[in-house]
Amino acid sequence: MLEVKGLAKSWPGFGLSLELSLAEGEVLAVLGPSGCGKSTLLRLVAGLERPDAGRLFLGGREITGLPPERRGIGMVFQDLALFPHLSVRRNIEYAPRMRGLPRGLARETAEALAASFEISPILDRDPYSLSGGEQQRVALARALAARPALMLLDEPLSSLDASLRRRLRSEIAERIRRAGIAAILVTHDAEEALAVADRIALMRAGRIEAEGFPQELYDAPPTAWSAAFLGRGPVLEILSLEDGEGSALALTPLGHFRCANRGAGAVGKAASLFFPAEAPRSAQRATASEEAAVNRLSGRVASSYFAGRYRRVALDCPIAAGPSKGGNFRLEIELPSPFVPRPGERLELEIPEESCFALP
Amino acid sequence: MAASHGRGVGARDSARGARLVSSLSLLAYSGLALAPLAAILILAPASSPSGPASLLVALAQPRSLRAIGFTLAQAGTSTLAALAIGLPGAALVARYRFPGRKALKALSILPFSVPSVLVVLAFVLFYGQSGYLNRFLMWAFSLREPPLGFLYTFWGIVLVHGFYEFPIVLQNVGEVWERLPRDREQAARLLGAGRFRAFAVGVLPSLVPAIAQAAALCFLLCFFSFAVVMVFGGLVGSTLEVEVYRRARLEADASGAAAIAIAETVIAMAVVALVAFTERRSARGAAAAKAAGSRLELSQPRWPAVAAIAAYALFLAVFFGGPMLSLLVQAFSVRSGPLGPSVPGLGNFARLFAGEGSAFTKALAGTAATALPAALIATAVGCAGALSLRRAGSLAKAAAALPLAVSGIVAALGWSLLFPRGGLALIPVVQALGALPYVLKSVAAALSTLDRGPAEAARTLGAGRAAAALGVELPAVLPAVLAAFAFAFASSAGDVNVPLVLGQGEFETLPVYLFRLTSSYRFPEACAAGVILALLTSAVFAFKEWRGANARG
Numbered sequence: 050m051l052e053v054k055g056l057a058k059s060w061p062g063f064g065l066s067l068e069l070s071l072a073e074g075e076v077l078a079v080l081g082p083s084g085c086g087k088s089t090l091l092r093l094v095a096g097l098e099r100p101d102a103g104r105l106f107l108g109g110r111e112i113t114g115l116p117p118e119r120r121g122i123g124m125v126f127q128d129l130a131l132f133p134h135l136s137v138r139r140n141i142e143y144a145p146r147m148r149g150l151p152r153g154l155a156r157e158t159a160e161a162l163a164a165s166f167e168i169s170p171i172l173d174r175d176p177y178s179l180s181g182g183e184q185q186r187v188a189l190a191r192a193l194a195a196r197p198a199l200m201l202l203d204e205p206l207s208s209l210d211a212s213l214r215r216r217l218r219s220e221i222a223e224r225i226r227r228a229g230i231a232a233i234l235v236t237h238d239a240e241e242a243l244a245v246a247d248r249i250a251l252m253r254a255g256r257i258e259a260e261g262f263p264q265e266l267y268d269a270p271p272t273a274w275s276a277a278f279l280g281r282g283p284v285l286e287i288l289s290l291e292d293g294e295g296s297a298l299a300l301t302p303l304g305h306f307r308c309a310n311r312g313a314g315a316v317g318k319a320a321s322l323f324f325p326a327e328a329p330r331s332a333q334r335a336t337a338s339e340e341a342a343v344n345r346l347s348g349r350v351a352s353s354y355f356a357g358r359y360r361r362v363a364l365d366c367p368i369a370a371g372p373s374k375g376g377n378f379r380l381e382i383e384l385p386s387p388f389v390p391r392p393g394e395r396l397e398l399e400i401p402e403e404s405c406f407a408l409p
Numbered sequence: 410m411a412a413s414h415g416r417g418v419g420a421r422d423s424a425r426g427a428r429l430v431s432s433l434s435l436l437a438y439s440g441l442a443l444a445p446l447a448a449i450l451i452l453a454p455a456s457s458p459s460g461p462a463s464l465l466v467a468l469a470q471p472r473s474l475r476a477i478g479f480t481l482a483q484a485g486t487s488t489l490a491a492l493a494i495g496l497p498g499a500a501l502v503a504r505y506r507f508p509g510r511k512a513l514k515a516l517s518i519l520p521f522s523v524p525s526v527l528v529v530l531a532f533v534l535f536y537g538q539s540g541y542l543n544r545f546l547m548w549a550f551s552l553r554e555p556p557l558g559f560l561y562t563f564w565g566i567v568l569v570h571g572f573y574e575f576p577i578v579l580q581n582v583g584e585v586w587e588r589l590p591r592d593r594e595q596a597a598r599l600l601g602a603g604r605f606r607a608f609a610v611g612v613l614p615s616l617v618p619a620i621a622q623a624a625a626l627c628f629l630l631c632f633f634s635f636a637v638v639m640v641f642g643g644l645v646g647s648t649l650e651v652e653v654y655r656r657a658r659l660e661a662d663a664s665g666a667a668a669i670a671i672a673e674t675v676i677a678m679a680v681v682a683l684v685a686f687t688e689r690r691s692a693r694g695a696a697a698a699k700a701a702g703s704r705l706e707l708s709q710p711r712w713p714a715v716a717a718i719a720a721y722a723l724f725l726a727v728f729f730g731g732p733m734l735s736l737l738v739q740a741f742s743v744r745s746g747p748l749g750p751s752v753p754g755l756g757n758f759a760r761l762f763a764g765e766g767s768a769f770t771k772a773l774a775g776t777a778a779t780a781l782p783a784a785l786i787a788t789a790v791g792c793a794g795a796l797s798l799r800r801a802g803s804l805a806k807a808a809a810a811l812p813l814a815v816s817g818i819v820a821a822l823g824w825s826l827l828f829p830r831g832g833l834a835l836i837p838v839v840q841a842l843g844a845l846p847y848v849l850k851s852v853a854a855a856l857s858t859l860d861r862g863p864a865e866a867a868r869t870l871g872a873g874r875a876a877a878a879l880g881v882e883l884p885a886v887l888p889a890v891l892a893a894f895a896f897a898f899a900s901s902a903g904d905v906n907v908p909l910v911l912g913q914g915e916f917e918t919l920p921v922y923l924f925r926l927t928s929s930y931r932f933p934e935a936c937a938a939g940v941i942l943a944l945l946t947s948a949v950f951a952f953k954e955w956r957g958a959n960a961r962g
Contacts, residue, residue, distance in 0.1 A: 097595050117598040118607075124599045130592035134614040143610070147601030195600050 050075075050231050051094070051199055056103035058093060065089055065255035071199070071231050076222060078234045078246030082278065086255040087235045088127075091201045094233070096120050108198055118147070123197030125205045129188040131176035137187050138163075138172040144195035162190045166224070181209050185217055193228055200225055200232040206241070218245050239279050243267060251275050269310065273321035273408040282326035283380045288371050290320065290407060298343070299407055302371040302378055305343045308405035323406045327359065327383045332399035344405065346398040350390040351379065359383040362390060438794055442812030442842055445823020446674055452826045453667035467668035472652075477672060479646035483566050483638070484631040490571030491627045492620070495578025497721055502579065503586035505710040507718050513725075517580030520573055521847070521896055522946050524903025525636040526923045527939045531732035532569050533640070534739055534932060536560045541735050565641045570634060572729050574627040581626070585619035586612070587707075618687045625684045629677060633816045635906050636924060649673040650906075653818050658910060670819045677814035685810050740936035757937035769938060772922035776902050776945070779836045779918060784898035786841035791848030791893055798853045813846045817906035825911055833916055839907045844897035851896070855889030891952075899946035919945075 053069035065086040071077050079087045092098040094105060096117035104113045112120045132140055138159055145155035163169045166186045171179060176187060185205065192200060205221070206214045222245040225232045236242050242249050243263045251259040251266070259266060259275045270276035273284045285301040296309050299322050306322055329346060348366035362384055365377040382398075390396060450464075467473060502510055535541050536557060543555035550556075559565050594611030602610060638648045647655065649669050657666035710718055743756035761769040798809060815823075820839050828835060859882060867877040905920040912921060919942045926935035 095595075095599060097598070116603075117595070118601045118603060120599075122599060124596065126592040126596060128590060128592060130590065130596040130611075132593055132597075132610055132614075135610070143597070143602075144600035147597075147606070191596075191600065197599075 050108050051233075052104075052106040053094065054104045054106070056090075056093060056105070057101045058089060058098065059101060063255060065093075067252075067255070067257050069250065069257070071233065074226070074229055074231055076225060076232045076234065076245060076247045078236060078242035078249045079252055080236055080239060080242040080249055080278075081252035081258075083237055085252045087237075087252050088203055090252070091124070091203050091233065091235055094199075095122050095124050095201055121195075121198045122201060123192035123195050123199070124201040124203065125188050125192050127204045127207060129184055129205070131184060131188060131191070133175070133177055135176075136173050137168065137176060137179070140176060140187060141172075141191045141194050143191065148195070158194055159190075162194055166190045182213055182217060185209070185221075189221060189224060193224075198230060200228075200230055202232060202234040204236055205234075207236075207238075214241070221245075251278065253278075269406070270323070271408070273323055276323045276406075276408065282324055282328065283382065284408075285322040285378075286371070287320045287322050287407060296402060297407055299405075300370060302368045302373060303346060303366050303380075304369050306400065306405050307343055307402045308407045309403040310406040321408050323408050324400050324404045326361075326381065328400050328404035329382050329384070329398040330401075331384075332397045344400050344402060346380070346396075346400065348377075348380065348396060348398075350392050350394045350396060352392060353384075353390055355386060356383070358386055360386045360388065360390075362396075364396060432797075436808060438790075438845075439808040439811045442815055442820075442845070444827065445820045446671070446815060448823040448826040449667045449670050449819065453663040463664035464668040464671070467662070467665040468672060470665075473665075473669060473672070476647055476649055476652045476669065477676075479642075480632060480648040480650075480673075481676075483563060483570070483642075483646075483648065484628050484634075486563075486567045487570030487574065487631040487634075488624050488628045490567050491574040491578050491631075492624060494571055494575035495623070496582065496620070497717075498575070498579040498725075499583035499586055501714075501718055501721060502583040503589075504708065505714055505718065506707040507710060509722065514580055514583060516576035518896070518899075518950060519576050520630060522899035522903070522950060524905065524920045524923070524942060524946070525573070525634070526905050526920045526927065527736070527903070527943060528569060528573050528732075529636055529640050530923065530927050530932070530935055530939055531736040532560065532565075532572075533927070534735035534936070535732035536565070536568065541738075542731065561641050561644055563645050566634075566637055566645075569637050569641065570627075570631045572732075573637075574630055577627055577630075578620075578623045581623040582616060582619045586616060589615050621687045622684055625680055625687065629680050629684070629813065632673075632677060632680070635818065636920075639924075640927065649676075650816055650818050653816075653822065654906075654910065657818075657822050666822065670822065673816060674814055674819060677816070678811065681810050681814045684813075736936050736939060739933055740940045743933070757933045758941075760934055761937055761941075768917065768922060772917045772919045772938075773941070775908070775916055776918040776920075776942075779833075779840065779908065780898050780902035781837075783837035783840035783844065783901035784894050786837060787844040787848050787897035787901075788890065788894045790841070791845055791897075792852050792890060794845070794849045795852035795856055798849065799856055809849060810846060812842060815842075817843050817904060818910055821907045821910035833911065836907055836911050836916075837901070839911070840901040840904055841897065843904070843907070844900050847900075848893040848897055851893045852886065852889050855886040859885055895949040895952070898949045902946050903942070 050073045051069070051071035053067065055066075055068065057064070057066045059065065063084075063086065067090070069077075069090075079090060081087045089098065093100050096112070096115060100113070104111060106112065107121065112122075132143070135143070138156075141159040141162060142155040145158045146152070150158070159172070160169070163172050166189070168183060168186050168190065171183060171187075176184060179187065188205070202221070206217055209217065218241055234242070234245060243266075246263060249261060249263055249266055250257050253274060259271045261271070266275065267279065267281070270279055270281055276282065277284050285303060285306075288300045288302065290300075291298045293307075296307050299306050299308055301322050306324075308322065332345060346364070346366060348364040351363040351365050353360050353362040360383065362382055364380045364382060366380055368374050368376045368378050384390070498513060501507075502513055533540065537543070537560055538555050538558060540560075543557050546552065546556050547554075559568070589612060594607045597607035597611045598604075632648075633650050634648060635650045635654070638651050642648065642651065649672065653666050653669045653673065656662040656669065740757055741753055741755070742751040743754040744750075745752050761767065794809065817839070820842060821835075824831065824835050824839050863885070864877045864881045867881045868874070872880065902918075903920055904918075905924050908916065908918045908921050909924070912918075917925075919938060923935055923938050923942065926932075926938065
């Protein structure tokens with residue numbers, strides 16, 4: 050329903066260039082660090098910025114040259130942008146009135162929306178007298194009152210505290226799905242994107258780094274950068290990679306690792322080894338052939354903390370190969386929580402071959 | 410346990426005590442500012458045979474009523490002119506990045522730092538009967554008579570005021586506009602509003618308080634205008650400020666002057682109250698905007714905006730820069746003979762300094778002798794006042810704005826009634842009182858935005874209360890204090906009203922000297938003296954900029 054083709058926009062020191070498509074009723078999360086251009090992408094789609102190149106289609110109709118008010122796109126801004134001098138009611142009635150609806154009809158629309166958003170009692174209040182959560186609902190209701198074909202959400206929850214954010218994000222997703230419209234949610238919070246979206250586009254420095262369903266990206270991040278950004282586990286530099294049958298053997302500063310999973314194009318290029326933080330399990334102390342051991346990690350516990358079902362452990366591992374040989378490399382891994390390692394304790398760990406990925 | 414309990418009670422008591430002391434000191438300060446008014450009200454009619462009733466009689470005279478009407482009309486029209494010139498500039502400054510943008514914003518010190526006498530002189534040179542503009546038009550269209558003859562009319566006053574006060578509008582409105590979150594306007598666009606309706610819902614409501622506030626300030630300054638009206642208004646009418654001066658000093662009509670002074674102050678107080686009211690509203694708006702966050706980013710102008718900026722720049726360069734340039738040209742040209750053409754030269758400056766104890770040198774010394782102490786007094790008292798203001802109740806805060814309603818002439822007259830033998834020493838005191846509300850506001854604003862964090866951090870790192878205030882907080886507000894000093898110096902050095910009333914024709918400062926030269930049409934020397942006066946007042950601002958930049962760097 051939304052097609053973004055060859056979209057490009059550049060400023061000194063920054064360039065955005067990407068393709069994107071969105072299906073009917075789909076919720077896409079655009080996830081990336083701050084400054085990667087994700088808000089700019091929304092502003093380009095909304096028509097608040099002019100692209101240098103590229104074309105935009107919404108429901109088969111080209112909207113590239115249309116002013117924002119004629120695109121049929123709704124947006125919830127990062128700071129909500131409620132009109133402070135208008136009551137909640139007048140804020141919600143604004144779009145229907147702009148579309149030329151008679152006052153009575155606009156009123157009905159606002160009241161119906163308010164009822165379904167459970168904000169009827171605050172309709173006649175001043176927006177800045179409301180709580181953060183209420184303001185959020187008003188902003189979404191106001192945007193939906195325009196009956197947009199596509200909804201854009203620009204980090205709408207970033208100013209709220211953690212527990213409210215968690216509650217509201219499922220509420221927002223539910224309301225948008227109920228309205229049956231497609232949406233793009235921009236966020237820098239991986240957890241939020243994974244929780245809310247049908248599909249995720251990972252954005253890095255103005256480009257789409259990876260795209261996929263949440264589970265897919267979570268289980269098998271396609272690039273080392275995505276693995277690190279999603280906070281899935283340690284990423285080690287690969288010094289050399291030998292391709293074998295069914296698996297590859299990677300030499301990293303922490304030793305050799307056999308990987309059952311190879312990312313496309315990993316072999317032969319500068320690449321990284323990744324394993325999920327929860328993959329390591331404890332191994333028997335290596336005996337004679339410690340040097341030759343494959344898929345083994347050993348290190349001293351620097352610190353650890355309780356994180357619910359698991360314990361997060363910082364491990365200082367001696368570097369055995371490469372230019373920094375002789376130093377230590379700090380790994381952050383997750384171990385089952387009943388196990389409480391003491392600082393300074395030495396751990397011997399093993400990482401299953403099927404949990405190791407060689408990624409571009 | 411008992412000890413800590415005792416300390417808690419003590420702390421509460423001392424906080425309450427501090428609030429009481431600061432509220433009292435603020436009230437004392439407003440009392441000080443209103444004392445001249447009381448003196449006029451009580452002492453002036455006492456000398457009249459019919460007593461207090463004489464005030465009402467004087468006020469009911471057709472001449473008094475005419476002056477009230479004329480003052481309101483010229484101030485109102487002048488304010489509209491300042492809005493018409495300033496608002497387009499505010500719009501451009503708030504949205505686009507262009508060369509000269511900062512300079513345009515910095516013009517806002519002009520109404521306070523460039524003496525009104527100087528502006529009068531510049532406008533005479535440019536717009537006058539034989540001014541540069543008329544001469545150019547006569548040459549360009551081969552006219553025999555100068556086409557523009559409005560300078561010495563109502564419209565001349567409006568023109569000068571409009572160009573003198575527009576930077577206040579430009580700066581105050583531009584500043585708010587620039588900080589306005591842009592997303593409301595964009596939200597309106599996405600909800601279906603066109604460009605203008607989006608502006609009306611997303612921007613305008615937040616600008617209204619700033620516009621009202623700038624307009625009220627312009628109105629007040631035009632309402633108190635003295636030199637401009639003295640020079641240009643002679644044939645068409647007189648303002649209350651001029652009327653008070655004439656009756657008190659030229660006609661020896663004490664009760665008439667008192668009546669007019671009171672009428673003037675009462676009207677001004679209504680305007681000040683309006684300013685205070687809109688200020689509170691805009692403070693609320695600012696808080697809402699702050700809550701909303703993201704600010705409008707200045708953009709590189711594209712074609713229609715470039716044309717608008719160029720047109721605005723050209724407009725200002727001709728109609729506002731022209732007079733200023735005329736002043737410089739005139740100052741540096743000398744006649745080669747009695748009827749010969751003008752050539753560049755320093756003759757006018759030489760003539761100023763000619764002779765032992767020339768009037769100019771005396772005036773220069775007089776300016777330094779009054780403006781420096783005035784600036785020091787205003788800054789010291791203002792800083793102390795601002796510190797008190799931080800703790801004071803809202804009533805005291807409102808009272809702190811009241812002195813704005815007492816004009817220079819009224820204050821000078823009142824103080825001379827209170828201290829008939831005060832003589833020249835009164836001049837810096839009265840000038841300091843005039844600058845005080847602005848000093849107070851500027852320092853209080855800096856204090857209110859002061860981040861308490863660093864000082865609190867200093868306390869946890871072992872600094873005492875005084876050490877933290879001096880070592881951490883003072884450097885943070887120093888630029889504001891310097892700005893306040895520069896402002897107080899410039900406004901006192903450029904003030905013509907107070908020395909004119911209190912100098913009794915014997916003591917002159919530069920503005921008084923300039924005023925005398927301008928009134929007697931001795932323009933070349935007046936221009937040379939004006940250039941020196943402008944250098945004097947702007948040097949202080951330059952120092953402040955330099956020092957402020959250092960403090961930041």
